[in-house]
Amino acid sequence: MVQPSESSPSANEPAVVRIAPPGTGPGFESGSSQRSVQFGHDLPAGEDPTTHGLNPQQLEAVTYRGPALLIVAGAGSGKTRVLTQRIAGLIRGREAWPSQILAITFTNKAAAEMRERVEEQLGGAAEGMWISTFHSACVRILRREAEHFGFKKNFTIYDSSDTKVLIKRLIKELQADVLGLTPGNVASKISKLKNELTDVDAYARDANMSDPTERMFVELFRRYTRELARANSFDFDDLIGQTVYLFRAFPHVAAAYQKRFRHILVDEYQDTNHAQYSLIRELTRAPQPEPDDYLLGAGPTGIEAASLTVVGDSDQSIYAFRGADIRNITEFERDFPGAKVVLLEQNYRSTQNILSAANAVISNNFDRKDKKLWSADGAGEKIIGFTGYSGHDEAQFVADEIEKLHSEGMSYSDMAVFYRTNAQTRALEEIFIRSALPYRVMGGTKFYDRAEIRDSFGYLVSVVNPDDQLALRRILNTPKRGIGPATETQLATFAETNGLTFRDAMRNVEGLGLGPKVTGSIRALSDLLDEAAELADTGVVADVLTLLVTRSGLLETLRNSRDPQDEARAENIEELQAVTKEFEKNNPDGTLIDFLTEVSLVAAADDLDDTSGTVSLMTLHTAKGLEYEAVFLTGIEEDLLPHKMSANEPGGPAEERRLFYVGITRARKRLFLSLAMTRAQFGETAVAMPSRYLQEIPAELIEWRQSPGMVNSRGGQQSRALNSTGRRGFSNGRGGYGGGSDQPPALPRPEKKAWPNQVTNQVRDNSTLELVPGDRITHVDFGEGRVQQVTGEGAKRIAHVIFDAAGPKKLLIKIAPIEKI
Numbered sequence: 001m002v003q004p005s006e007s008s009p010s011a012n013e014p015a016v017v018r019i020a021p022p023g024t025g026p027g028f029e030s031g032s033s034q035r036s037v038q039f040g041h042d043l044p045a046g047e048d049p050t051t052h053g054l055n056p057q058q059l060e061a062v063t064y065r066g067p068a069l070l071i072v073a074g075a076g077s078g079k080t081r082v083l084t085q086r087i088a089g090l091i092r093g094r095e096a097w098p099s100q101i102l103a104i105t106f107t108n109k110a111a112a113e114m115r116e117r118v119e120e121q122l123g124g125a126a127e128g129m130w131i132s133t134f135h136s137a138c139v140r141i142l143r144r145e146a147e148h149f150g151f152k153k154n155f156t157i158y159d160s161s162d163t164k165v166l167i168k169r170l171i172k173e174l175q176a177d178v179l180g181l182t183p184g185n186v187a188s189k190i191s192k193l194k195n196e197l198t199d200v201d202a203y204a205r206d207a208n209m210s211d212p213t214e215r216m217f218v219e220l221f222r223r224y225t226r227e228l229a230r231a232n233s234f235d236f237d238d239l240i241g242q243t244v245y246l247f248r249a250f251p252h253v254a255a256a257y258q259k260r261f262r263h264i265l266v267d268e269y270q271d272t273n274h275a276q277y278s279l280i281r282e283l284t285r286a287p288q289p290e291p292d293d294y295l296l297g298a299g300p301t302g303i304e305a306a307s308l309t310v311v312g313d314s315d316q317s318i319y320a321f322r323g324a325d326i327r328n329i330t331e332f333e334r335d336f337p338g339a340k341v342v343l344l345e346q347n348y349r350s351t352q353n354i355l356s357a358a359n360a361v362i363s364n365n366f367d368r369k370d371k372k373l374w375s376a377d378g379a380g381e382k383i384i385g386f387t388g389y390s391g392h393d394e395a396q397f398v399a400d401e402i403e404k405l406h407s408e409g410m411s412y413s414d415m416a417v418f419y420r421t422n423a424q425t426r427a428l429e430e431i432f433i434r435s436a437l438p439y440r441v442m443g444g445t446k447f448y449d450r451a452e453i454r455d456s457f458g459y460l461v462s463v464v465n466p467d468d469q470l471a472l473r474r475i476l477n478t479p480k481r482g483i484g485p486a487t488e489t490q491l492a493t494f495a496e497t498n499g500l501t502f503r504d505a506m507r508n509v510e511g512l513g514l515g516p517k518v519t520g521s522i523r524a525l526s527d528l529l530d531e532a533a534e535l536a537d538t539g540v541v542a543d544v545l546t547l548l549v550t551r552s553g554l555l556e557t558l559r560n561s562r563d564p565q566d567e568a569r570a571e572n573i574e575e576l577q578a579v580t581k582e583f584e585k586n587n588p589d590g591t592l593i594d595f596l597t598e599v600s601l602v603a604a605a606d607d608l609d610d611t612s613g614t615v616s617l618m619t620l621h622t623a624k625g626l627e628y629e630a631v632f633l634t635g636i637e638e639d640l641l642p643h644k645m646s647a648n649e650p651g652g653p654a655e656e657r658r659l660f661y662v663g664i665t666r667a668r669k670r671l672f673l674s675l676a677m678t679r680a681q682f683g684e685t686a687v688a689m690p691s692r693y694l695q696e697i698p699a700e701l702i703e704w705r706q707s708p709g710m711v712n713s714r715g716g717q718q719s720r721a722l723n724s725t726g727r728r729g730f731s732n733g734r735g736g737y738g739g740g741s742d743q744p745p746a747l748p749r750p751e752k753k754a755w756p757n758q759v760t761n762q763v764r765d766n767s768t769l770e771l772v773p774g775d776r777i778t779h780v781d782f783g784e785g786r787v788q789q790v791t792g793e794g795a796k797r798i799a800h801v802i803f804d805a806a807g808p809k810k811l812l813i814k815i816a817p818i819e820k821i
């Protein structure tokens with residue numbers, strides 16, 4: 001390795017880092033050069049690994065040196081790759097130490113991938129380099145610096161559900177619900193304001209205070225801000241906003257980071273919001289001189305601003321609803337005068353058919369610079385379109401095609417299924433489970449949202465951050481220990497009147513004059529938390545969790561419960577214990593705070609688990625920046641894509657079109673577009689219309705397939721609307737269907753058969769069904785077939801069957817709708 005990281009400025013010490021002249025300073029000792037450099041690839045002699053295999057534009061983007069560089073290009077043109085190679089080049093060329101680099105990506109997964117790629121290029125760990133999301137970078141900064149403005153290092157992070165609990169309580173206290181204010185709309189308005197860096201005072205100055213709703217909102221915002229500060233907590237938006245505030249209020253703090261980070265690189269710049277943009281602006285200012293700069297001879301202008309590289313694609317801006325501002329990219333040259341702009345054109349990801357579809361779709365957005373993606377890889381296979389009768393039918397199609405690709409040699413982890421809304425996963429998961437198809441749902445990790453997991457975290461947070469009243473109140477009577485709401489209020493009031501925290505009120509419970517039983521309960525809880533805090537100082541995270549969930553009775557109560565659901569809940573807590581052990585293994589020095597930080601960042605953005613050997617399911621938003629051999633875009637219907645919430649918003653349908661474009665451009669070789677004619681949502685089944693975006697794709701690029709249930713049915717949707725010869729079914733492409741009338745299409749009547757979704761509603765249990773190779777069986781959907789093999793045990797037994805008509809399938813015996821014949 002070229003860089004002995006111990007001698008470079010430690011990752012934990014941002015302190016002062018002077019400009020490192022190339023090739024000097026710790027980590028750049030002479031003699032450690034060529035010889036010790038290893039590369040992840042075998043290269044021809046004389047080839048520079050940093051620039052190897054790049055096209056001329058990419059080369060320019062990797063090697064350009066100057067204060068500001070903007071790389072704009074369409075999907076799959078190598079933007080992220082250029083960033084990665086640029087970082088590797090800076091380090092390898094000894095222009096920067098790893099610790100002088102700050103690279104920002106959009107998800108944890110993208111950050112991990114980028115780190116991996118850089119390390120692969122360098123042939124070793126690039127320690128001290130910050131490659132992270134905006135949120136993670138800000139948490140690291142705040143952990144070190146929060147004390148400058150009245151927070152403590154051990155602050156906790158409120159996720160959106162914590163935020164809503166707190167706002168709900170405030171709404172109740174102020175009886176704000178009569179004005180129509182709900183936790184949801186208050187939270188989203190506050191979030192929006194924070195993304196614009198508007199704090200409550202700034203907002204109040206311009207608010208129309210004669211409007212009672214407005215006045216009430218201001219009061220809620222004010223109290224929310226105060227409660228968060230008192231709880232020594234930040235919400236998600238604060239992480240960025242407060243870091244900006246910190247830098248602006250404390251120039252010497254800002255200066256330390258401005259000096260440290262010499263190269264700042266931002267991926268997916270089109271999706272930065274105002275707060276994130278401001279953070280970048282603060283970090284790329286020339287540091288203000290400090291007195292010792294003069295002493296050291298650096299002088300007031302001795303240190304230049306960091307160099308900034310951003311990459312982005314306006315066509316992939318999909319976070320306007322979170323305040324992302326496309327102008328950050330379009331006005332980059334104005335913001336950073338003298339900026340160099342590089343355009344990339346060639347796409348290295350997808351086949352031409354996929355790109356042509358993407359080009360055709362996105363060209364319907366006005367107000368964009370026309371750019372066409374092209375590939376040197378040839379046309380590739382046609383896009384496959386499929387219209388199912390129902391969401392389950394569609395899911396079955398997806399599962400079948402996945403199995404087919406798999407049997408042709410494609411790995412499950414090279415395939416992904418995307419959808420617009422999380423609700424769509426239900427049908428997909430049901431079918432996937434039944435087909436014994438390995439999959440993983442990415443993002444929106446439901447695990448951390450479960451009540452018992454939140455309870456467990458309530459305990460951990462109460463230990464780490466005793467100021468967090470919300471967490472304490474959550475666990476006060478969980479499990480039930482006879483502490484009612486009246487006692488809770490008494491504790492809160494006692495704290496208020498005596499200027500104590502809620503936690504201190506608990507510690508002094510004997511002074512409250514409560515009954516002996518309640519007093520005893522609170523005392524026991526308080527002592528447990530103290531004991532756990534002691535353990536947290538010296539012990540490992542897993543032990544702290546175990547102490548808390550056992551001694552509090554949380555685990556035992558669930559285990560002893562007669563509610564069958566509680567058994568699963570107890571298992572979830574055990575799973576959490578496994579997560580802490582895993583954390584320990586990966587972070588031998590990790591503290592409880594580190595653990596909580598990691599979880600709060602990960603749970604909000606993407607998945608902890610590795611996805612090897614599984615098909616990935618995720619929303620279109622989560623899919624950004626990723627790529628897969630085969631991609632299934634499901635639910636390409638009006639009201640889903642474009643989503644019905646967006647239809648009437650200014651810019652809504654255009655943003656949804658970009659989302660579709662993002663989805664299409666994730667595919668390398670195979671793209672499947674599917675929809676259903678009826679879709680069950682919120683317990684109702686509604687007729688679904690094909691998305692207006694479908695007909696923007698030239699017909700010759702798509703091969704439409706029939707659902708087996710619709711064969712021979714007259715007026716089938718795809719033959720009416722989406723046949724290969726034209727677009728007869730559509731009026732003018734603006735959502736009209738069937739000649740522009742609002743008439744829903746006549747549904748074809750599938751031949752009667754049991755649809756998969758009806759099967760799952762019955763309690764089916766084949767646990768005792770004996771199957772051996774050679775047995776003939778019949779399946780509700782697939783008809784007759786012969787068992788080839790049975791693998792797995794118990795509830796996880798899988799039958800490998802070759803159906804006479806439907807071909808090979810794997811079935812989870814326990815729940816498969818099969819019978820032996």
Ligand SMILES: Nc1ncnc2c1ncn2[C@@H]1O[C@H](COP(=O)(O)OP(=O)(O)OP(=O)(O)O)[C@@H](O)[C@H]1O
Nearest residue numbers: 053054055074075076077078079080081348349625
């Ligand atoms: N010069 C090149 N030669 C070969 N492959 C390349 C080249 N440039 C990029 N690639 C490959 O093309 C794919 C897309 O690259 P990358 O992910 O960097 O694109 P991107 O512009 O960041 O896409 P997106 O806009 O979707 O984020 C990757 O697999 C990458 O390794």
Ligand SMILES: [Mg+2]
Nearest residue numbers: 079080267625
């Ligand atoms: Mg990218």
